[in-house]
Amino acid sequence: MVAAKRVFSDKGLSKATMEDIAKEAELSPGTLYLYFKNKDELFSSLSLRILQYLNIRLDHIVNSEKEMRPRNRITALKEAMYDVYEFDPVMLINMFHLQSSETLKNLSPELLDSIKALSRSSIQTTARLFEAGIADGEFIDEHPIALAGIVWAIFSGVVLWEESKRIINNEKNYVKQTLEVAFEIFGRGIRKKPEAGPKSKSAGGVS
Template identity: 30%
Template sequence: MGIFERKGREKAERRSLIMGCAKKLILEYGVEKVSMEDIAKQAELSKGTLYLYFSGKDELFSEICEESAARFSEYVQSRLEGGISGLEALKRYWLSYLEMYGESEDLFILFNMRQFLAPADSFISLEENAGTASYVFYHLIKKMIEQGISEGTFEKDIESGLVVKTIIALFSQAVENAAKLPRAARKSALIIDELKTVFQIMLRGIARVEIDRSCLVLPDLSTFNKNKD
């Protein structure tokens, strides 16, 4: 390995270390109470070195959010092989969500950072922020719903963009409520069940009356874990 390749790898590893330390501190103390100095100490770096990698909390937290979103998006896309229906795509989206966040606390970390970065985000302009994680999520789910409309699974007169914004807003509210609890009281299974309920209500609300309601049921966390064994 050449000197440039080695230096590039070392830089990537240090950035990953910094982001990991930031997530650990946020989970323990909350995003508002974590400073760049705290992160530098946790990473055993000088504050000056930390600023060589990130200009401030906004840039650091934004990169953590975008990296996580990119990994999730790639994972979902890998499960959406050709030939599946829009409804099946939405179910696989949910399964991917369980696989990545069902038993971790990353969801709370990412939500806290997103709220810190955009506290007044009302999801009104999701379709306009090209290149961001929110934009990718918005259009991914919107495409699945529109496919379901064209296939006759969902009502043809629904506004797909509005449905997606409502889903994201309700998901965010559920996570926000859980994030306010003491860390020991946060139960991943409980929040996942609440998100499942929200998702199913939305599916039932947009599905045509002729559709078998049993087809709109999402797997719960216990079923998912049983299938993994």
């Protein structure tokens, strides 16, 4: 249920009860079990939607913009990631939690396979962006899968880190700016002939 996502977003996986969700969806608890085998599976289905949206965005970049210059490739990647983040920040955070947690072991094999497939696919699609850049001679001759992994790590790291600062220090949400800077640095770091120096000082908000 699209609406039941709100409950997970508000309370997190373990604090949200099936009754909360049922109430929010204006259904009875039993009805939820017509559509989802159990709580974990309901939760994971929502995560799946994000992964799916993510893959769509990535595919779009790779397919429609082949002529892009490397610098723009990184920018496009950053923008796709940020859009995914904005699409549903809390579920994305929950998904990042899910991925590195024991909850995965309760899932039905089919659901787990879907998650695996989508994860792998998103990495590979990302890697293809780097492959192109390497082929152009613009990116350093690094293993593109490794670069894809790192860019993903940076994405999830920034998102979770800013979330953490938001909760602990009541800070504003600086995900956008932090991503901006992080990707600029990363882009410079993998370009073969980087420009002399950056002019932007866009990271003002980040503390």
